[in-house]
Amino acid sequence: MTAPEQIQLENIADSDYEIFALLKQRYSPRIFKDRKVTEQHLHQLFEAVRWAPSSNNLQPWRFLYAEKGSEAYEKIVDNLTESNKTWAKNAPLLMLTAFHKKTDQGKENFHALHDLGLGLGGMTVQAQYMGIAMHHMAGLDHKKAQQVFNIPEEFHIVSAVAIGYYGGELDDLPQKLQKKEIRERRRMPQNEFAFKNRWGTD
Amino acid sequence: MTAPEQIQLENIADSDYEIFALLKQRYSPRIFKDRKVTEQHLHQLFEAVRWAPSSNNLQPWRFLYAEKGSEAYEKIVDNLTESNKTWAKNAPLLMLTAFHKKTDQGKENFHALHDLGLGLGGMTVQAQYMGIAMHHMAGLDHKKAQQVFNIPEEFHIVSAVAIGYYGGELDDLPQKLQKKEIRERRRMPQNEFAFKNRWGTD
Numbered sequence: 001m002t003a004p005e006q007i008q009l010e011n012i013a014d015s016d017y018e019i020f021a022l023l024k025q026r027y028s029p030r031i032f033k034d035r036k037v038t039e040q041h042l043h044q045l046f047e048a049v050r051w052a053p054s055s056n057n058l059q060p061w062r063f064l065y066a067e068k069g070s071e072a073y074e075k076i077v078d079n080l081t082e083s084n085k086t087w088a089k090n091a092p093l094l095m096l097t098a099f100h101k102k103t104d105q106g107k108e109n110f111h112a113l114h115d116l117g118l119g120l121g122g123m124t125v126q127a128q129y130m131g132i133a134m135h136h137m138a139g140l141d142h143k144k145a146q147q148v149f150n151i152p153e154e155f156h157i158v159s160a161v162a163i164g165y166y167g168g169e170l171d172d173l174p175q176k177l178q179k180k181e182i183r184e185r186r187r188m189p190q191n192e193f194a195f196k197n198r199w200g201t202d
Numbered sequence: 203m204t205a206p207e208q209i210q211l212e213n214i215a216d217s218d219y220e221i222f223a224l225l226k227q228r229y230s231p232r233i234f235k236d237r238k239v240t241e242q243h244l245h246q247l248f249e250a251v252r253w254a255p256s257s258n259n260l261q262p263w264r265f266l267y268a269e270k271g272s273e274a275y276e277k278i279v280d281n282l283t284e285s286n287k288t289w290a291k292n293a294p295l296l297m298l299t300a301f302h303k304k305t306d307q308g309k310e311n312f313h314a315l316h317d318l319g320l321g322l323g324g325m326t327v328q329a330q331y332m333g334i335a336m337h338h339m340a341g342l343d344h345k346k347a348q349q350v351f352n353i354p355e356e357f358h359i360v361s362a363v364a365i366g367y368y369g370g371e372l373d374d375l376p377q378k379l380q381k382k383e384i385r386e387r388r389r390m391p392q393n394e395f396a397f398k399n400r401w402g403t404d
Contacts, residue, residue: 117319
Protein backbone atom coordinates (compact mmCIF):
# COMPACT_ATOMS: atom_id res chain seq x y z
CA MET A 1 0.00 0.00 0.00
CA THR A 2 1.39 3.40 -0.91
CA ALA A 3 0.97 6.58 1.09
CA PRO A 4 -1.64 8.23 -1.16
CA GLU A 5 -3.81 5.15 -0.66
CA GLN A 6 -3.25 5.37 3.06
CA ILE A 7 -4.38 8.97 3.04
CA GLN A 8 -7.51 7.94 1.24
CA LEU A 9 -8.22 4.85 3.28
CA GLU A 10 -6.97 5.41 6.77
CA ASN A 11 -4.95 8.42 7.70
CA ILE A 12 -7.04 11.34 6.56
CA ALA A 13 -8.41 13.26 9.53
CA ASP A 14 -11.96 12.23 10.43
CA SER A 15 -12.82 15.84 11.20
CA ASP A 16 -16.06 16.97 12.82
CA TYR A 17 -16.01 20.17 10.75
CA GLU A 18 -14.57 20.74 7.31
CA ILE A 19 -11.00 21.95 7.32
CA PHE A 20 -8.64 23.07 4.59
CA ALA A 21 -7.45 20.08 2.54
CA LEU A 22 -3.75 20.46 3.38
CA LEU A 23 -4.58 20.31 7.09
CA LYS A 24 -7.01 17.42 6.66
CA GLN A 25 -4.56 15.30 4.68
CA ARG A 26 -1.55 15.93 6.91
CA TYR A 27 -0.32 13.12 9.07
CA SER A 28 2.95 11.94 10.58
CA PRO A 29 4.14 8.90 8.64
CA ARG A 30 6.96 6.53 9.56
CA ILE A 31 7.61 5.70 5.89
CA PHE A 32 8.78 7.97 3.09
CA LYS A 33 9.45 7.83 -0.62
CA ASP A 34 13.08 6.94 -1.37
CA ARG A 35 13.83 10.32 -2.87
CA LYS A 36 16.05 13.20 -1.84
CA VAL A 37 14.31 16.43 -0.85
CA THR A 38 15.32 18.95 -3.51
CA GLU A 39 17.25 22.07 -2.53
CA GLN A 40 14.49 24.25 -3.98
CA HIS A 41 11.87 22.54 -1.80
CA LEU A 42 14.12 22.91 1.24
CA HIS A 43 14.37 26.64 0.64
CA GLN A 44 10.60 26.83 0.31
CA LEU A 45 10.16 24.98 3.61
CA PHE A 46 12.40 27.41 5.47
CA GLU A 47 10.82 30.37 3.70
CA ALA A 48 7.46 29.31 5.12
CA VAL A 49 8.92 29.50 8.63
CA ARG A 50 10.62 32.77 7.82
CA TRP A 51 7.33 34.60 7.29
CA ALA A 52 5.62 33.22 10.37
CA PRO A 53 4.78 35.70 13.11
CA SER A 54 6.86 35.80 16.29
CA SER A 55 6.88 37.81 19.49
CA ASN A 56 8.53 41.19 18.76
CA ASN A 57 9.56 39.69 15.40
CA LEU A 58 12.48 37.99 17.18
CA GLN A 59 12.33 34.93 14.89
CA PRO A 60 13.80 32.64 17.56
CA TRP A 61 13.58 29.47 15.41
CA ARG A 62 16.77 27.64 14.41
CA PHE A 63 17.23 24.42 12.41
CA LEU A 64 20.04 22.00 11.74
CA TYR A 65 19.34 19.51 8.96
CA ALA A 66 21.25 16.68 7.31
CA GLU A 67 20.72 14.35 4.38
CA LYS A 68 20.72 10.56 4.56
CA GLY A 69 24.21 9.23 3.94
CA SER A 70 25.98 12.11 5.66
CA GLU A 71 27.86 11.95 8.94
CA ALA A 72 25.60 14.62 10.44
CA TYR A 73 22.51 12.51 9.63
CA GLU A 74 23.96 9.59 11.58
CA LYS A 75 24.75 11.92 14.47
CA ILE A 76 21.11 12.98 14.60
CA VAL A 77 19.96 9.34 14.49
CA ASP A 78 22.29 8.58 17.41
CA ASN A 79 20.39 11.05 19.58
CA LEU A 80 16.94 9.60 18.94
CA THR A 81 15.18 7.23 21.31
CA GLU A 82 15.40 3.55 20.36
CA SER A 83 11.77 3.47 19.19
CA ASN A 84 12.24 6.49 16.93
CA LYS A 85 15.44 4.97 15.50
CA THR A 86 13.51 2.00 14.12
CA TRP A 87 11.62 4.13 11.58
CA ALA A 88 13.23 7.60 11.40
CA LYS A 89 16.06 6.31 9.22
CA ASN A 90 13.46 5.83 6.47
CA ALA A 91 13.50 9.62 6.06
CA PRO A 92 15.83 11.19 3.48
CA LEU A 93 16.23 14.21 5.75
CA LEU A 94 16.49 14.65 9.49
CA MET A 95 16.33 18.00 11.23
CA LEU A 96 16.90 19.30 14.74
CA THR A 97 14.77 22.22 15.87
CA ALA A 98 15.89 24.77 18.44
CA PHE A 99 15.06 28.22 19.76
CA HIS A 100 17.08 31.23 20.87
CA LYS A 101 16.41 31.66 24.58
CA LYS A 102 16.91 35.40 24.96
CA THR A 103 15.40 38.64 23.72
CA ASP A 104 17.60 41.34 22.18
CA GLN A 105 17.81 42.84 25.68
CA GLY A 106 19.16 39.58 27.08
CA LYS A 107 15.96 38.69 28.92
CA GLU A 108 14.39 35.25 28.79
CA ASN A 109 12.05 35.02 25.78
CA PHE A 110 9.21 32.94 27.22
CA HIS A 111 7.44 32.89 23.85
CA ALA A 112 10.40 31.48 21.87
CA LEU A 113 9.28 27.85 22.24
CA HIS A 114 5.72 28.80 21.21
CA ASP A 115 7.05 30.76 18.23
CA LEU A 116 9.18 27.83 17.09
CA GLY A 117 5.98 25.77 17.06
CA LEU A 118 4.12 28.48 15.18
CA GLY A 119 6.88 28.59 12.55
CA LEU A 120 6.85 24.81 12.23
CA GLY A 121 3.07 24.96 11.78
CA GLY A 122 3.61 27.05 8.67
CA MET A 123 6.42 24.81 7.48
CA THR A 124 4.18 21.77 7.84
CA VAL A 125 1.54 23.29 5.56
CA GLN A 126 4.15 24.33 2.98
CA ALA A 127 5.51 20.76 3.13
CA GLN A 128 2.07 19.24 2.65
CA TYR A 129 1.50 21.49 -0.38
CA MET A 130 4.65 20.00 -1.96
CA GLY A 131 3.81 16.40 -1.04
CA ILE A 132 6.32 16.39 1.78
CA ALA A 133 5.60 14.83 5.17
CA MET A 134 7.07 15.95 8.48
CA HIS A 135 7.09 13.67 11.51
CA HIS A 136 7.94 15.61 14.69
CA MET A 137 9.74 13.68 17.42
CA ALA A 138 9.96 14.76 21.05
CA GLY A 139 11.97 11.63 21.79
CA LEU A 140 15.59 12.66 21.56
CA ASP A 141 18.47 13.31 23.93
CA HIS A 142 18.58 17.07 23.54
CA LYS A 143 21.52 17.56 25.89
CA LYS A 144 23.64 15.05 24.02
CA ALA A 145 22.65 16.58 20.67
CA GLN A 146 23.58 20.02 21.98
CA GLN A 147 27.01 18.69 22.87
CA VAL A 148 27.62 16.60 19.75
CA PHE A 149 26.82 19.52 17.44
CA ASN A 150 28.53 22.14 19.61
CA ILE A 151 25.38 24.22 19.88
CA PRO A 152 25.88 27.35 22.00
CA GLU A 153 24.14 27.48 25.37
CA GLU A 154 21.91 30.39 24.32
CA PHE A 155 19.94 27.95 22.16
CA HIS A 156 17.73 25.09 23.33
CA ILE A 157 17.13 21.99 21.22
CA VAL A 158 13.47 20.97 21.18
CA SER A 159 12.76 18.18 18.72
CA ALA A 160 13.93 16.16 15.77
CA VAL A 161 11.84 16.04 12.60
CA ALA A 162 11.86 13.32 9.94
CA ILE A 163 11.19 14.86 6.53
CA GLY A 164 10.53 13.30 3.13
CA TYR A 165 8.01 12.93 0.33
CA TYR A 166 4.90 10.92 1.21
CA GLY A 167 5.32 7.39 -0.07
CA GLY A 168 7.24 4.28 0.81
CA GLU A 169 5.85 0.89 1.68
CA LEU A 170 4.35 -0.44 4.88
CA ASP A 171 6.86 -3.26 4.60
CA ASP A 172 9.58 -0.71 5.34
CA LEU A 173 8.41 -0.95 8.96
CA PRO A 174 8.59 -3.69 11.59
CA GLN A 175 5.24 -5.52 12.00
CA LYS A 176 4.31 -3.66 15.19
CA LEU A 177 4.76 -0.26 13.58
CA GLN A 178 2.79 -1.30 10.49
CA LYS A 179 -0.31 -1.58 12.66
CA LYS A 180 0.45 1.76 14.31
CA GLU A 181 0.92 3.39 10.89
CA ILE A 182 -2.63 2.73 9.77
CA ARG A 183 -4.53 2.81 13.04
CA GLU A 184 -7.37 5.26 13.51
CA ARG A 185 -6.31 8.73 14.54
CA ARG A 186 -8.04 10.15 17.59
CA ARG A 187 -8.48 13.62 19.02
CA MET A 188 -10.43 15.08 21.96
CA PRO A 189 -13.66 16.89 20.98
CA GLN A 190 -13.61 20.67 20.63
CA ASN A 191 -15.64 21.30 23.78
CA GLU A 192 -12.76 19.92 25.86
CA PHE A 193 -10.27 22.57 24.70
CA ALA A 194 -12.18 25.58 23.27
CA PHE A 195 -14.20 27.53 25.81
CA LYS A 196 -16.54 30.49 25.30
CA ASN A 197 -16.58 33.33 27.87
CA ARG A 198 -15.39 31.21 30.79
CA TRP A 199 -12.95 28.43 31.45
CA GLY A 200 -14.04 24.81 31.28
CA THR A 201 -16.83 22.67 29.98
CA ASP A 202 -20.42 23.25 31.09
CA MET B 203 -7.62 51.73 1.89
CA THR B 204 -9.10 48.30 2.51
CA ALA B 205 -7.22 45.22 3.63
CA PRO B 206 -7.14 43.44 0.24
CA GLU B 207 -5.47 46.54 -1.18
CA GLN B 208 -3.02 46.55 1.68
CA ILE B 209 -2.15 42.95 0.98
CA GLN B 210 -1.52 43.82 -2.62
CA LEU B 211 0.41 46.99 -1.96
CA GLU B 212 2.28 46.58 1.24
CA ASN B 213 1.75 43.66 3.53
CA ILE B 214 2.28 40.65 1.32
CA ALA B 215 5.49 38.84 2.27
CA ASP B 216 8.43 39.82 0.09
CA SER B 217 9.65 36.25 0.09
CA ASP B 218 13.01 35.12 -1.30
CA TYR B 219 11.46 31.81 -2.42
CA GLU B 220 7.93 31.11 -3.50
CA ILE B 221 5.66 29.98 -0.70
CA PHE B 222 2.09 28.79 -0.59
CA ALA B 223 -0.30 31.71 -1.15
CA LEU B 224 -2.04 31.45 2.24
CA LEU B 225 1.33 31.77 3.98
CA LYS B 226 2.50 34.57 1.71
CA GLN B 227 -0.65 36.64 2.21
CA ARG B 228 -0.87 36.19 5.97
CA TYR B 229 -0.07 39.13 8.16
CA SER B 230 -1.03 40.48 11.58
CA PRO B 231 -3.37 43.44 11.09
CA ARG B 232 -4.53 45.92 13.73
CA ILE B 233 -7.77 46.58 11.83
CA PHE B 234 -10.61 44.19 11.04
CA LYS B 235 -13.88 44.17 9.18
CA ASP B 236 -16.81 45.11 11.43
CA ARG B 237 -18.36 41.66 11.21
CA LYS B 238 -18.93 38.89 13.71
CA VAL B 239 -16.96 35.68 13.17
CA THR B 240 -19.59 33.05 12.38
CA GLU B 241 -20.04 30.05 14.63
CA GLN B 242 -19.32 27.73 11.70
CA HIS B 243 -15.98 29.47 11.01
CA LEU B 244 -15.09 29.32 14.70
CA HIS B 245 -15.64 25.57 14.69
CA GLN B 246 -13.46 25.26 11.60
CA LEU B 247 -10.69 27.27 13.27
CA PHE B 248 -10.67 24.99 16.32
CA GLU B 249 -10.94 21.91 14.11
CA ALA B 250 -7.70 22.96 12.40
CA VAL B 251 -5.96 22.98 15.77
CA ARG B 252 -7.60 19.72 16.72
CA TRP B 253 -5.86 17.79 13.95
CA ALA B 254 -2.42 19.26 14.53
CA PRO B 255 0.28 16.90 15.78
CA SER B 256 1.39 17.01 19.41
CA SER B 257 3.86 15.16 21.58
CA ASN B 258 2.32 11.79 22.54
CA ASN B 259 -0.94 13.15 21.11
CA LEU B 260 -1.49 14.99 24.41
CA GLN B 261 -3.22 17.94 22.66
CA PRO B 262 -2.18 20.39 25.39
CA TRP B 263 -3.76 23.46 23.69
CA ARG B 264 -6.62 25.31 25.39
CA PHE B 265 -8.51 28.43 24.29
CA LEU B 266 -10.90 30.88 25.90
CA TYR B 267 -12.64 33.22 23.46
CA ALA B 268 -15.18 36.00 23.74
CA GLU B 269 -17.14 38.19 21.33
CA LYS B 270 -17.09 41.95 21.27
CA GLY B 271 -19.84 43.34 23.49
CA SER B 272 -19.60 40.58 26.08
CA GLU B 273 -18.31 40.95 29.61
CA ALA B 274 -15.63 38.32 28.97
CA TYR B 275 -14.33 40.31 25.98
CA GLU B 276 -13.83 43.36 28.20
CA LYS B 277 -12.08 41.20 30.77
CA ILE B 278 -9.61 40.04 28.11
CA VAL B 279 -9.03 43.65 26.98
CA ASP B 280 -8.30 44.61 30.61
CA ASN B 281 -5.38 42.20 30.67
CA LEU B 282 -3.68 43.55 27.54
CA THR B 283 -0.79 46.01 27.58
CA GLU B 284 -1.76 49.63 26.95
CA SER B 285 -0.31 49.58 23.44
CA ASN B 286 -2.28 46.46 22.49
CA LYS B 287 -5.46 47.96 23.95
CA THR B 288 -5.34 50.82 21.42
CA TRP B 289 -6.04 48.52 18.47
CA ALA B 290 -7.11 45.08 19.77
CA LYS B 291 -10.64 46.31 20.48
CA ASN B 292 -11.08 46.61 16.69
CA ALA B 293 -11.32 42.81 16.65
CA PRO B 294 -14.75 41.16 16.84
CA LEU B 295 -13.21 38.27 18.76
CA LEU B 296 -10.50 38.02 21.39
CA MET B 297 -9.00 34.75 22.54
CA LEU B 298 -6.65 33.65 25.30
CA THR B 299 -4.34 30.74 24.52
CA ALA B 300 -3.03 28.35 27.16
CA PHE B 301 -1.42 24.95 27.55
CA HIS B 302 -1.80 22.04 29.95
CA LYS B 303 1.49 21.80 31.85
CA LYS B 304 1.50 18.08 32.65
CA THR B 305 1.61 14.74 30.89
CA ASP B 306 -0.92 12.02 31.71
CA GLN B 307 1.67 10.71 34.18
CA GLY B 308 1.79 14.08 35.96
CA LYS B 309 5.24 14.96 34.63
CA GLU B 310 6.07 18.36 33.19
CA ASN B 311 5.28 18.39 29.45
CA PHE B 312 8.16 20.47 28.09
CA HIS B 313 6.72 20.31 24.56
CA ALA B 314 3.28 21.69 25.49
CA LEU B 315 4.19 25.31 24.68
CA HIS B 316 5.71 24.22 21.35
CA ASP B 317 2.63 22.15 20.55
CA LEU B 318 0.31 25.07 21.32
CA GLY B 319 2.30 27.06 18.74
CA LEU B 320 2.12 24.20 16.25
CA GLY B 321 -1.66 24.04 16.67
CA LEU B 322 -1.98 27.80 16.26
CA GLY B 323 0.12 27.54 13.08
CA GLY B 324 -2.55 25.29 11.60
CA MET B 325 -5.33 27.54 12.88
CA THR B 326 -3.69 30.55 11.24
CA VAL B 327 -3.69 28.85 7.83
CA GLN B 328 -7.33 27.75 8.22
CA ALA B 329 -8.16 31.34 9.19
CA GLN B 330 -6.36 32.77 6.17
CA TYR B 331 -8.27 30.35 3.92
CA MET B 332 -11.53 31.82 5.24
CA GLY B 333 -10.37 35.44 5.00
CA ILE B 334 -9.83 35.66 8.75
CA ALA B 335 -6.80 37.37 10.28
CA MET B 336 -5.18 36.45 13.58
CA HIS B 337 -2.93 38.87 15.42
CA HIS B 338 -1.01 37.13 18.21
CA MET B 339 -0.12 39.22 21.24
CA ALA B 340 2.53 38.33 23.79
CA GLY B 341 1.75 41.54 25.66
CA LEU B 342 -0.75 40.59 28.33
CA ASP B 343 -0.78 40.14 32.10
CA HIS B 344 -1.05 36.37 32.09
CA LYS B 345 -1.13 36.05 35.89
CA LYS B 346 -3.98 38.52 36.19
CA ALA B 347 -5.87 36.80 33.36
CA GLN B 348 -5.39 33.45 35.09
CA GLN B 349 -6.95 34.89 38.23
CA VAL B 350 -9.78 36.86 36.58
CA PHE B 351 -10.96 33.80 34.64
CA ASN B 352 -10.34 31.32 37.47
CA ILE B 353 -8.06 29.19 35.34
CA PRO B 354 -6.70 26.18 37.24
CA GLU B 355 -3.00 26.18 38.05
CA GLU B 356 -2.30 23.16 35.84
CA PHE B 357 -2.73 25.45 32.82
CA HIS B 358 -0.45 28.32 31.73
CA ILE B 359 -1.78 31.30 29.75
CA VAL B 360 0.54 32.22 26.89
CA SER B 361 -0.95 34.87 24.62
CA ALA B 362 -4.02 36.77 23.52
CA VAL B 363 -5.11 36.68 19.89
CA ALA B 364 -7.22 39.27 18.06
CA ILE B 365 -9.36 37.54 15.44
CA GLY B 366 -11.57 38.92 12.67
CA TYR B 367 -12.11 39.08 8.93
CA TYR B 368 -9.49 41.06 7.01
CA GLY B 369 -10.82 44.56 6.34
CA GLY B 370 -11.47 47.75 8.22
CA GLU B 371 -9.98 51.15 7.56
CA LEU B 372 -6.60 52.59 8.40
CA ASP B 373 -8.50 55.45 10.03
CA ASP B 374 -9.62 53.00 12.69
CA LEU B 375 -6.10 53.39 14.09
CA PRO B 376 -4.26 56.27 15.80
CA GLN B 377 -1.84 58.06 13.40
CA LYS B 378 1.24 56.32 14.82
CA LEU B 379 -0.19 52.85 14.29
CA GLN B 380 -1.32 53.70 10.76
CA LYS B 381 2.33 54.00 9.76
CA LYS B 382 3.17 50.77 11.56
CA GLU B 383 0.30 49.00 9.81
CA ILE B 384 1.71 49.53 6.33
CA ARG B 385 5.45 49.55 6.97
CA GLU B 386 7.68 47.06 5.22
CA ARG B 387 7.87 43.66 6.87
CA ARG B 388 11.33 42.36 7.58
CA ARG B 389 12.80 38.96 8.33
CA MET B 390 16.33 37.59 8.79
CA PRO B 391 17.73 35.68 5.78
CA GLN B 392 17.52 31.87 5.77
CA ASN B 393 21.24 31.35 6.28
CA GLU B 394 20.94 32.89 9.75
CA PHE B 395 18.52 30.25 11.03
CA ALA B 396 18.72 27.14 8.81
CA PHE B 397 22.01 25.27 8.98
CA LYS B 398 23.20 22.23 7.02
CA ASN B 399 25.26 19.52 8.76
CA ARG B 400 26.67 21.79 11.45
CA TRP B 401 25.53 24.67 13.62
CA GLY B 402 26.01 28.26 12.52
CA THR B 403 26.78 30.28 9.44
CA ASP B 404 29.92 29.66 7.45
